[in-house]
Amino acid sequence: MTQPGIRTGTITVDFLTPTHRVSAQMVLRGRVLADVLNDVRTSYISVDAVFLSRLEDPAHILKSLGTAVLNKNYITAAIVNVGIEMALKAVSPAYTSRKVYNVFATVPGFEIEGTIEFAGRPDIHALLVTNVERFIPIVNAKVVMSEKPSINFSGELIFLNRDFIGLLALSGEVA
Protein backbone atom coordinates (compact mmCIF):
# COMPACT_ATOMS: atom_id res chain seq x y z
CA MET A 1 0.00 0.00 0.00
CA THR A 2 1.31 3.44 -0.89
CA GLN A 3 3.07 5.43 1.81
CA PRO A 4 0.53 8.15 2.65
CA GLY A 5 1.64 11.78 2.72
CA ILE A 6 1.54 15.16 1.09
CA ARG A 7 4.25 14.18 -1.39
CA THR A 8 2.13 11.40 -2.83
CA GLY A 9 -1.14 13.35 -2.43
CA THR A 10 -2.82 10.32 -0.88
CA ILE A 11 -4.36 9.81 2.50
CA THR A 12 -5.11 6.54 4.24
CA VAL A 13 -8.54 6.44 5.87
CA ASP A 14 -10.23 3.81 7.99
CA PHE A 15 -13.95 4.02 7.25
CA LEU A 16 -16.31 2.45 9.75
CA THR A 17 -19.70 1.41 8.48
CA PRO A 18 -22.49 -0.33 10.40
CA THR A 19 -21.12 -3.68 9.21
CA HIS A 20 -17.55 -3.31 7.99
CA ARG A 21 -14.20 -1.63 8.37
CA VAL A 22 -12.92 -0.31 5.06
CA SER A 23 -9.25 0.74 4.99
CA ALA A 24 -8.53 2.60 1.81
CA GLN A 25 -6.51 5.28 0.16
CA MET A 26 -7.94 8.42 -1.30
CA VAL A 27 -6.29 10.69 -3.83
CA LEU A 28 -7.42 14.13 -2.73
CA ARG A 29 -6.38 16.17 -5.77
CA GLY A 30 -5.63 19.30 -3.79
CA ARG A 31 -8.74 19.19 -1.58
CA VAL A 32 -8.87 18.23 2.07
CA LEU A 33 -10.74 15.13 3.21
CA ALA A 34 -13.33 17.21 5.07
CA ASP A 35 -14.30 18.93 1.83
CA VAL A 36 -14.59 15.64 -0.03
CA LEU A 37 -16.78 14.11 2.68
CA ASN A 38 -18.96 17.22 2.99
CA ASP A 39 -19.32 17.80 -0.75
CA VAL A 40 -23.11 17.85 -1.19
CA ARG A 41 -22.87 17.41 -4.96
CA THR A 42 -22.17 13.70 -4.65
CA SER A 43 -23.10 10.92 -2.26
CA TYR A 44 -20.17 8.78 -3.34
CA ILE A 45 -16.42 8.84 -2.89
CA SER A 46 -13.84 6.93 -4.90
CA VAL A 47 -11.27 4.93 -2.98
CA ASP A 48 -8.20 2.92 -4.01
CA ALA A 49 -6.29 0.03 -2.47
CA VAL A 50 -9.31 -1.06 -0.49
CA PHE A 51 -9.03 -3.62 2.31
CA LEU A 52 -12.28 -4.85 3.71
CA SER A 53 -12.82 -6.40 7.15
CA ARG A 54 -15.93 -7.34 9.08
CA LEU A 55 -16.45 -5.34 12.23
CA GLU A 56 -16.51 -8.46 14.36
CA ASP A 57 -12.94 -9.27 13.25
CA PRO A 58 -11.58 -5.90 12.19
CA ALA A 59 -7.95 -6.94 11.70
CA HIS A 60 -8.76 -9.85 9.39
CA ILE A 61 -8.60 -8.81 5.74
CA LEU A 62 -11.65 -10.31 4.09
CA LYS A 63 -11.06 -8.89 0.64
CA SER A 64 -8.65 -6.58 -1.11
CA LEU A 65 -9.91 -4.50 -4.00
CA GLY A 66 -8.09 -2.22 -6.40
CA THR A 67 -10.69 0.53 -6.55
CA ALA A 68 -14.19 0.98 -5.17
CA VAL A 69 -16.90 3.54 -4.57
CA LEU A 70 -18.19 4.20 -1.06
CA ASN A 71 -21.63 5.54 -0.34
CA LYS A 72 -21.33 8.41 2.16
CA ASN A 73 -24.74 7.50 3.61
CA TYR A 74 -23.14 4.21 4.63
CA ILE A 75 -20.15 5.75 6.46
CA THR A 76 -20.49 6.05 10.22
CA ALA A 77 -17.03 7.44 10.84
CA ALA A 78 -13.82 8.15 8.95
CA ILE A 79 -10.62 7.74 10.97
CA VAL A 80 -7.38 9.51 10.06
CA ASN A 81 -4.10 8.91 11.83
CA VAL A 82 -1.55 10.14 9.33
CA GLY A 83 -1.76 13.34 7.33
CA ILE A 84 -4.15 15.42 9.43
CA GLU A 85 -3.09 18.44 7.39
CA MET A 86 -4.65 16.75 4.37
CA ALA A 87 -7.86 16.02 6.23
CA LEU A 88 -8.84 19.37 7.67
CA LYS A 89 -8.24 22.96 6.61
CA ALA A 90 -5.99 24.93 8.93
CA VAL A 91 -8.09 27.27 11.05
CA SER A 92 -7.35 30.92 10.35
CA PRO A 93 -6.99 33.22 13.36
CA ALA A 94 -10.46 34.36 14.47
CA TYR A 95 -11.56 37.39 16.43
CA THR A 96 -13.68 35.15 18.62
CA SER A 97 -11.73 32.81 20.84
CA ARG A 98 -11.77 29.10 20.00
CA LYS A 99 -12.19 26.64 22.82
CA VAL A 100 -11.81 22.88 23.01
CA TYR A 101 -14.38 20.69 24.80
CA ASN A 102 -14.54 17.03 25.67
CA VAL A 103 -17.23 15.33 23.66
CA PHE A 104 -19.05 12.01 23.86
CA ALA A 105 -21.27 10.59 21.15
CA THR A 106 -23.05 7.42 20.26
CA VAL A 107 -23.80 6.10 16.80
CA PRO A 108 -25.27 2.66 16.03
CA GLY A 109 -22.68 0.13 17.16
CA PHE A 110 -20.13 2.59 18.53
CA GLU A 111 -19.35 5.00 21.36
CA ILE A 112 -17.00 7.86 20.59
CA GLU A 113 -14.98 10.07 22.91
CA GLY A 114 -12.68 12.90 21.97
CA THR A 115 -12.47 16.66 21.80
CA ILE A 116 -14.24 19.19 19.64
CA GLU A 117 -13.49 22.85 18.97
CA PHE A 118 -16.00 25.69 19.04
CA ALA A 119 -15.58 29.33 18.13
CA GLY A 120 -17.53 31.26 20.73
CA ARG A 121 -20.37 29.68 22.70
CA PRO A 122 -20.53 25.88 22.37
CA ASP A 123 -23.87 25.00 20.81
CA ILE A 124 -24.31 21.32 20.06
CA HIS A 125 -27.86 21.86 18.91
CA ALA A 126 -26.59 24.17 16.18
CA LEU A 127 -23.82 21.68 15.43
CA LEU A 128 -26.38 18.97 14.69
CA VAL A 129 -29.22 21.00 13.22
CA THR A 130 -28.06 24.12 11.44
CA ASN A 131 -24.49 23.13 10.63
CA VAL A 132 -24.13 22.52 6.90
CA GLU A 133 -21.30 20.04 7.31
CA ARG A 134 -22.43 16.47 7.54
CA PHE A 135 -19.19 15.04 8.92
CA ILE A 136 -18.18 16.48 12.32
CA PRO A 137 -14.45 16.46 13.12
CA ILE A 138 -13.54 15.02 16.54
CA VAL A 139 -9.91 15.25 17.56
CA ASN A 140 -7.87 12.69 19.54
CA ALA A 141 -10.82 10.38 19.44
CA LYS A 142 -11.43 6.83 20.54
CA VAL A 143 -14.16 4.69 19.04
CA VAL A 144 -15.32 1.71 21.09
CA MET A 145 -17.51 -1.03 19.68
CA SER A 146 -20.61 -1.16 21.87
CA GLU A 147 -21.06 -4.92 21.64
CA LYS A 148 -17.36 -5.75 21.98
CA PRO A 149 -15.70 -2.98 24.02
CA SER A 150 -12.33 -4.73 23.74
CA ILE A 151 -12.31 -3.69 20.08
CA ASN A 152 -11.56 -0.04 19.69
CA PHE A 153 -10.09 2.33 17.17
CA SER A 154 -8.23 5.53 17.81
CA GLY A 155 -7.65 8.43 15.55
CA GLU A 156 -5.92 11.76 15.72
CA LEU A 157 -8.97 12.90 13.79
CA ILE A 158 -12.31 11.21 13.30
CA PHE A 159 -15.10 12.50 11.10
CA LEU A 160 -18.41 11.44 12.56
CA ASN A 161 -21.46 11.24 10.29
CA ARG A 162 -24.03 13.58 11.87
CA ASP A 163 -26.91 11.52 10.45
CA PHE A 164 -25.92 8.53 12.57
CA ILE A 165 -25.48 10.38 15.87
CA GLY A 166 -27.93 9.22 18.50
CA LEU A 167 -26.52 11.11 21.46
CA LEU A 168 -24.03 13.94 21.63
CA ALA A 169 -22.79 15.58 24.82
CA LEU A 170 -20.11 18.01 25.85
CA SER A 171 -18.39 17.38 29.15
CA GLY A 172 -16.30 20.35 30.08
CA GLU A 173 -13.81 22.69 28.58
CA VAL A 174 -10.33 21.36 27.92
CA ALA A 175 -8.55 24.54 26.89
Added chain:
Amino acid sequence: MTRILLIDDDVQLLQMIRMMLERAGYEVFTSAEGADGIEKVRQLQPDLVILDLMMPDIDGFQVLQAIRSDPLISETPVLVLTARAQVVDREAALAARADDYLAKPVSQKELLDRVQEVLSRRRRAGGQGGVVLFLGLRGGTGTTTLAVNTALALIHSGPVVLWDASLNSGHVGLHLRIAPRTSWLDWWRSGCSRVNLEAHLVSHPAGLVLFPAPMMPVTESIEESVIGLTLDVLRERFTFVVIDSPSTLTPPGLSFCRESDWIFLVMSPEVGALQSTVMTMRVLQSAGIVMDRVRVVVNHVTGAGMLSPQTIERALSQAPMLTVPFDPNQGVALAQGTPLVLSQSSSPLAGAAQRLAGYITSTVRQPGG
Protein backbone atom coordinates in the same frame (compact mmCIF):
# COMPACT_ATOMS: atom_id res chain seq x y z
CA MET B 1 26.32 -8.96 5.68
CA THR B 2 22.80 -8.96 7.14
CA ARG B 3 20.24 -9.73 4.41
CA ILE B 4 16.81 -8.11 4.49
CA LEU B 5 13.88 -8.92 2.20
CA LEU B 6 11.23 -6.21 1.71
CA ILE B 7 7.78 -7.35 0.57
CA ASP B 8 5.45 -4.49 -0.36
CA ASP B 9 3.27 -3.81 -3.37
CA ASP B 10 4.23 -0.13 -3.41
CA VAL B 11 7.27 -0.01 -5.68
CA GLN B 12 8.15 3.58 -4.71
CA LEU B 13 8.14 2.68 -1.04
CA LEU B 14 10.27 -0.39 -1.76
CA GLN B 15 12.90 1.83 -3.36
CA MET B 16 12.79 4.33 -0.51
CA ILE B 17 13.17 1.72 2.22
CA ARG B 18 15.79 -0.15 0.23
CA MET B 19 17.83 3.06 0.12
CA MET B 20 17.44 3.66 3.87
CA LEU B 21 18.59 0.13 4.69
CA GLU B 22 21.43 -0.01 2.16
CA ARG B 23 22.82 3.24 3.55
CA ALA B 24 22.94 1.55 6.94
CA GLY B 25 24.97 -1.31 5.45
CA TYR B 26 22.33 -4.00 4.94
CA GLU B 27 22.03 -6.16 1.83
CA VAL B 28 18.48 -5.62 0.60
CA PHE B 29 16.22 -7.69 -1.67
CA THR B 30 12.71 -6.70 -2.73
CA SER B 31 9.48 -8.31 -3.81
CA ALA B 32 6.33 -6.47 -4.91
CA GLU B 33 3.78 -9.19 -4.27
CA GLY B 34 2.94 -11.85 -1.72
CA ALA B 35 3.43 -15.08 -3.69
CA ASP B 36 6.79 -13.96 -5.05
CA GLY B 37 7.74 -12.77 -1.57
CA ILE B 38 7.13 -16.22 -0.05
CA GLU B 39 9.23 -17.79 -2.79
CA LYS B 40 12.05 -15.31 -2.19
CA VAL B 41 12.04 -16.01 1.54
CA ARG B 42 12.55 -19.70 0.70
CA GLN B 43 15.29 -19.00 -1.85
CA LEU B 44 17.22 -16.26 -0.03
CA GLN B 45 16.62 -17.28 3.60
CA PRO B 46 17.07 -13.64 4.69
CA ASP B 47 17.99 -12.54 8.22
CA LEU B 48 14.86 -10.38 8.33
CA VAL B 49 11.67 -9.87 6.32
CA ILE B 50 9.94 -6.49 6.31
CA LEU B 51 6.36 -7.17 5.30
CA ASP B 52 3.44 -4.99 4.26
CA LEU B 53 0.10 -6.33 5.44
CA MET B 54 -2.06 -4.64 2.84
CA MET B 55 -1.21 -6.19 -0.50
CA PRO B 56 -3.59 -7.33 -3.23
CA ASP B 57 -4.14 -11.06 -3.93
CA ILE B 58 -2.02 -12.55 -1.16
CA ASP B 59 -2.03 -10.17 1.81
CA GLY B 60 0.66 -9.86 4.47
CA PHE B 61 -1.16 -12.14 6.93
CA GLN B 62 -1.16 -14.92 4.35
CA VAL B 63 2.54 -14.36 3.66
CA LEU B 64 3.28 -14.47 7.38
CA GLN B 65 1.27 -17.65 7.76
CA ALA B 66 3.17 -19.27 4.87
CA ILE B 67 6.50 -18.33 6.44
CA ARG B 68 5.57 -19.61 9.88
CA SER B 69 4.19 -22.90 8.56
CA ASP B 70 7.26 -23.80 6.48
CA PRO B 71 9.82 -25.50 8.76
CA LEU B 72 12.72 -24.30 6.61
CA ILE B 73 11.92 -20.61 7.06
CA SER B 74 9.58 -20.57 10.05
CA GLU B 75 12.14 -18.90 12.33
CA THR B 76 12.77 -15.96 9.98
CA PRO B 77 12.18 -12.70 11.88
CA VAL B 78 9.36 -10.66 10.36
CA LEU B 79 8.82 -6.96 10.92
CA VAL B 80 5.38 -5.86 9.80
CA LEU B 81 5.12 -2.43 8.21
CA THR B 82 1.60 -1.30 7.47
CA ALA B 83 -0.72 1.64 7.07
CA ARG B 84 -3.34 -0.14 9.20
CA ALA B 85 -2.24 1.33 12.49
CA GLN B 86 -4.93 0.40 15.01
CA VAL B 87 -4.31 -1.57 18.19
CA VAL B 88 -6.32 -4.48 16.76
CA ASP B 89 -3.98 -4.58 13.76
CA ARG B 90 -0.90 -4.67 15.96
CA GLU B 91 -2.40 -7.40 18.12
CA ALA B 92 -3.39 -9.43 15.06
CA ALA B 93 0.11 -9.13 13.55
CA LEU B 94 1.78 -10.20 16.79
CA ALA B 95 -0.76 -13.01 17.22
CA ALA B 96 0.20 -14.20 13.72
CA ARG B 97 3.76 -14.37 15.11
CA ALA B 98 5.24 -11.25 13.59
CA ASP B 99 8.27 -10.15 15.58
CA ASP B 100 7.36 -6.49 15.60
CA TYR B 101 5.04 -3.95 14.07
CA LEU B 102 5.63 -0.54 12.55
CA ALA B 103 3.02 1.88 11.21
CA LYS B 104 3.45 3.79 7.95
CA PRO B 105 4.72 6.37 7.28
CA VAL B 106 8.02 5.49 8.83
CA SER B 107 11.11 7.63 9.35
CA GLN B 108 14.60 6.32 8.62
CA LYS B 109 15.59 6.43 12.29
CA GLU B 110 12.45 4.63 13.43
CA LEU B 111 12.92 1.95 10.78
CA LEU B 112 16.61 1.35 11.55
CA ASP B 113 15.99 1.31 15.31
CA ARG B 114 13.27 -1.29 14.94
CA VAL B 115 15.24 -3.41 12.45
CA GLN B 116 18.21 -3.52 14.82
CA GLU B 117 16.00 -4.30 17.79
CA VAL B 118 14.35 -7.23 16.00
CA LEU B 119 17.67 -8.58 14.75
CA SER B 120 19.35 -8.38 18.15
CA ARG B 121 16.29 -9.82 19.92
CA ARG B 122 16.50 -12.84 17.62
CA ARG B 123 20.23 -13.15 18.20
CA ARG B 124 19.69 -13.09 21.95
CA ALA B 125 17.02 -15.75 21.64
CA GLY B 126 19.34 -17.86 19.50
CA GLY B 127 21.18 -19.32 22.45
CA GLN B 128 24.56 -17.84 21.55
CA GLY B 129 26.96 -16.19 23.98
CA GLY B 130 25.84 -13.34 26.21
CA VAL B 131 26.89 -9.75 25.55
CA VAL B 132 27.67 -7.52 28.54
CA LEU B 133 28.24 -3.82 28.01
CA PHE B 134 29.93 -1.38 30.39
CA LEU B 135 29.02 2.20 29.60
CA GLY B 136 30.02 5.44 31.29
CA LEU B 137 29.54 8.68 29.43
CA ARG B 138 31.51 10.68 31.97
CA GLY B 139 35.26 10.08 32.21
CA GLY B 140 36.90 8.94 35.44
CA THR B 141 34.09 6.70 36.64
CA GLY B 142 36.16 3.53 36.37
CA THR B 143 34.14 1.96 33.55
CA THR B 144 37.14 0.33 31.90
CA THR B 145 38.44 -0.92 35.27
CA LEU B 146 35.13 -2.62 36.00
CA ALA B 147 34.88 -4.06 32.48
CA VAL B 148 38.40 -5.54 32.68
CA ASN B 149 37.99 -7.01 36.16
CA THR B 150 34.51 -8.40 35.45
CA ALA B 151 35.71 -10.00 32.20
CA LEU B 152 38.54 -11.69 34.14
CA ALA B 153 36.11 -12.79 36.85
CA LEU B 154 33.96 -14.42 34.16
CA ILE B 155 36.67 -16.64 32.68
CA HIS B 156 35.78 -19.46 35.10
CA SER B 157 32.35 -19.64 33.47
CA GLY B 158 33.53 -20.07 29.88
CA PRO B 159 35.57 -18.43 27.13
CA VAL B 160 35.45 -14.63 27.43
CA VAL B 161 36.42 -11.95 24.93
CA LEU B 162 36.82 -8.37 26.08
CA TRP B 163 36.08 -5.99 23.23
CA ASP B 164 37.72 -2.63 23.83
CA ALA B 165 35.26 -0.64 21.75
CA SER B 166 36.68 2.75 22.61
CA LEU B 167 36.86 5.11 19.66
CA ASN B 168 39.50 7.24 21.36
CA SER B 169 42.59 5.07 21.82
CA GLY B 170 41.36 2.38 24.22
CA HIS B 171 42.97 1.79 27.59
CA VAL B 172 42.17 -1.86 28.21
CA GLY B 173 45.65 -2.77 27.00
CA LEU B 174 47.16 -0.66 29.80
CA HIS B 175 45.10 -2.50 32.42
CA LEU B 176 46.29 -5.87 31.08
CA ARG B 177 49.83 -4.86 30.17
CA ILE B 178 49.23 -5.71 26.56
CA ALA B 179 50.48 -3.59 23.68
CA PRO B 180 48.34 -4.77 20.77
CA ARG B 181 49.56 -4.30 17.23
CA THR B 182 46.18 -4.84 15.71
CA SER B 183 42.59 -3.86 16.41
CA TRP B 184 38.96 -4.52 15.57
CA LEU B 185 39.18 -1.65 13.09
CA ASP B 186 41.94 -3.50 11.23
CA TRP B 187 39.70 -6.58 11.13
CA TRP B 188 36.83 -4.54 9.75
CA ARG B 189 39.12 -2.98 7.14
CA SER B 190 40.32 -6.44 6.11
CA GLY B 191 36.74 -7.51 5.32
CA CYS B 192 35.50 -9.07 8.61
CA SER B 193 36.44 -12.61 7.62
CA ARG B 194 35.82 -15.27 10.28
CA VAL B 195 39.01 -17.04 9.22
CA ASN B 196 41.02 -13.89 9.71
CA LEU B 197 39.60 -13.00 13.14
CA GLU B 198 42.20 -14.94 15.16
CA ALA B 199 44.95 -12.66 13.88
CA HIS B 200 43.19 -9.69 15.44
CA LEU B 201 42.61 -11.17 18.90
CA VAL B 202 45.21 -11.02 21.68
CA SER B 203 45.36 -13.60 24.47
CA HIS B 204 46.10 -12.67 28.08
CA PRO B 205 47.92 -15.27 30.21
CA ALA B 206 44.94 -15.47 32.57
CA GLY B 207 42.82 -16.90 29.76
CA LEU B 208 41.02 -13.74 28.70
CA VAL B 209 40.96 -12.82 25.00
CA LEU B 210 41.21 -9.15 24.08
CA PHE B 211 39.73 -7.62 20.92
CA PRO B 212 41.77 -4.44 21.06
CA ALA B 213 40.85 -0.87 20.16
CA PRO B 214 42.90 1.01 17.59
CA MET B 215 45.72 3.05 19.11
CA MET B 216 44.78 6.11 17.09
CA PRO B 217 41.37 7.69 17.71
CA VAL B 218 38.87 6.60 15.06
CA THR B 219 38.12 9.37 12.59
CA GLU B 220 36.25 7.39 9.94
CA SER B 221 32.50 6.74 10.08
CA ILE B 222 31.39 3.37 11.38
CA GLU B 223 28.63 1.33 9.79
CA GLU B 224 26.23 0.23 12.51
CA SER B 225 25.52 -3.11 10.86
CA VAL B 226 29.21 -4.13 11.17
CA ILE B 227 28.85 -3.99 14.94
CA GLY B 228 26.04 -6.55 14.84
CA LEU B 229 27.97 -8.72 12.44
CA THR B 230 31.09 -8.61 14.65
CA LEU B 231 29.05 -9.58 17.69
CA ASP B 232 27.52 -12.48 15.73
CA VAL B 233 31.01 -13.81 15.07
CA LEU B 234 32.22 -13.27 18.64
CA ARG B 235 29.11 -14.86 20.17
CA GLU B 236 29.69 -18.00 18.13
CA ARG B 237 33.11 -18.42 19.71
CA PHE B 238 32.80 -17.05 23.23
CA THR B 239 30.40 -17.67 26.09
CA PHE B 240 30.67 -14.03 27.13
CA VAL B 241 31.45 -10.94 25.11
CA VAL B 242 32.28 -8.09 27.49
CA ILE B 243 32.36 -4.67 25.85
CA ASP B 244 34.08 -1.59 27.17
CA SER B 245 31.70 0.71 25.30
CA PRO B 246 32.57 3.88 23.45
CA SER B 247 31.70 6.89 25.63
CA THR B 248 29.11 8.14 23.20
CA LEU B 249 25.52 7.56 22.24
CA THR B 250 25.98 8.47 18.61
CA PRO B 251 24.61 5.74 16.29
CA PRO B 252 27.55 3.31 16.79
CA GLY B 253 27.31 3.71 20.59
CA LEU B 254 23.57 3.03 20.51
CA SER B 255 24.16 -0.02 18.32
CA PHE B 256 26.33 -1.54 21.02
CA CYS B 257 23.56 -0.90 23.55
CA ARG B 258 20.91 -2.50 21.33
CA GLU B 259 23.00 -5.61 20.78
CA SER B 260 23.77 -6.17 24.46
CA ASP B 261 21.98 -8.49 26.85
CA TRP B 262 23.01 -6.40 29.85
CA ILE B 263 24.07 -2.79 30.04
CA PHE B 264 25.93 -1.64 33.14
CA LEU B 265 25.88 2.14 33.41
CA VAL B 266 28.86 3.11 35.53
CA MET B 267 28.79 6.38 37.45
CA SER B 268 30.60 7.97 40.36
CA PRO B 269 28.57 9.56 43.16
CA GLU B 270 28.88 13.16 41.98
CA VAL B 271 26.47 15.55 40.32
CA GLY B 272 27.99 15.52 36.83
CA ALA B 273 28.05 11.73 36.60
CA LEU B 274 24.51 11.50 37.95
CA GLN B 275 23.26 13.95 35.34
CA SER B 276 25.01 12.01 32.55
CA THR B 277 23.53 8.75 33.81
CA VAL B 278 19.97 10.08 34.05
CA MET B 279 20.22 11.54 30.55
CA THR B 280 21.78 8.34 29.22
CA MET B 281 18.86 6.35 30.59
CA ARG B 282 16.43 8.70 28.87
CA VAL B 283 18.22 8.33 25.55
CA LEU B 284 18.31 4.54 25.86
CA GLN B 285 14.61 4.48 26.65
CA SER B 286 13.72 6.71 23.73
CA ALA B 287 15.86 4.53 21.47
CA GLY B 288 13.54 1.64 22.31
CA ILE B 289 16.01 -0.25 24.51
CA VAL B 290 14.28 -2.39 27.10
CA MET B 291 15.25 -0.83 30.43
CA ASP B 292 15.12 -4.19 32.21
CA ARG B 293 18.51 -4.80 30.63
CA VAL B 294 20.02 -1.66 32.13
CA ARG B 295 21.63 -1.62 35.58
CA VAL B 296 23.44 1.23 37.32
CA VAL B 297 26.71 0.65 39.16
CA VAL B 298 28.00 3.40 41.45
CA ASN B 299 31.79 3.30 41.59
CA HIS B 300 34.44 5.18 43.61
CA VAL B 301 32.24 5.69 46.65
CA THR B 302 34.23 7.44 49.40
CA GLY B 303 31.48 9.00 51.46
CA ALA B 304 32.75 12.49 52.17
CA GLY B 305 31.34 15.15 49.84
CA MET B 306 29.64 12.58 47.63
CA LEU B 307 25.96 12.28 46.72
CA SER B 308 24.02 10.13 49.15
CA PRO B 309 22.56 6.78 47.99
CA GLN B 310 19.06 8.22 48.60
CA THR B 311 19.72 11.19 46.30
CA ILE B 312 21.05 8.89 43.58
CA GLU B 313 18.13 6.50 43.92
CA ARG B 314 15.62 9.35 43.76
CA ALA B 315 17.20 10.82 40.63
CA LEU B 316 17.43 7.44 38.88
CA SER B 317 14.00 6.25 40.02
CA GLN B 318 15.69 2.96 40.85
CA ALA B 319 18.27 1.73 43.33
CA PRO B 320 21.75 1.18 41.89
CA MET B 321 22.43 -2.49 41.36
CA LEU B 322 25.82 -2.27 43.04
CA THR B 323 27.83 0.26 45.03
CA VAL B 324 31.61 -0.13 44.79
CA PRO B 325 33.81 1.55 47.42
CA PHE B 326 36.80 3.56 46.24
CA ASP B 327 39.73 1.15 46.01
CA PRO B 328 43.12 2.78 46.67
CA ASN B 329 44.85 -0.30 45.23
CA GLN B 330 43.57 0.39 41.74
CA GLY B 331 46.26 2.99 40.98
CA VAL B 332 49.01 0.45 41.61
CA ALA B 333 47.12 -2.26 39.71
CA LEU B 334 46.93 -0.03 36.64
CA ALA B 335 50.59 0.97 36.90
CA GLN B 336 51.61 -2.69 37.10
CA GLY B 337 49.14 -3.85 34.43
CA THR B 338 47.75 -6.50 36.78
CA PRO B 339 44.00 -6.19 37.46
CA LEU B 340 42.93 -6.50 41.08
CA VAL B 341 40.84 -9.61 40.38
CA LEU B 342 44.15 -11.36 39.64
CA SER B 343 46.42 -9.71 42.23
CA GLN B 344 44.21 -8.88 45.25
CA SER B 345 41.01 -10.87 45.03
CA SER B 346 39.91 -9.66 48.48
CA SER B 347 40.06 -5.98 47.53
CA PRO B 348 36.75 -4.06 47.32
CA LEU B 349 36.95 -3.65 43.54
CA ALA B 350 37.78 -7.30 42.92
CA GLY B 351 34.87 -8.26 45.17
CA ALA B 352 32.55 -6.02 43.15
CA ALA B 353 33.77 -7.56 39.88
CA GLN B 354 33.15 -11.05 41.28
CA ARG B 355 29.63 -10.03 42.27
CA LEU B 356 28.95 -8.60 38.82
CA ALA B 357 30.27 -11.79 37.22
CA GLY B 358 28.05 -13.87 39.49
CA TYR B 359 25.07 -11.73 38.56
CA ILE B 360 25.82 -12.07 34.84
CA THR B 361 26.30 -15.84 34.91
CA SER B 362 23.10 -16.30 36.85
CA THR B 363 20.99 -14.11 34.59
CA VAL B 364 22.45 -14.00 31.09
CA ARG B 365 21.31 -16.92 28.98
CA GLN B 366 24.03 -19.49 28.53
CA PRO B 367 24.45 -21.36 25.24
CA GLY B 368 21.82 -24.05 25.13
CA GLY B 369 20.22 -22.57 28.24
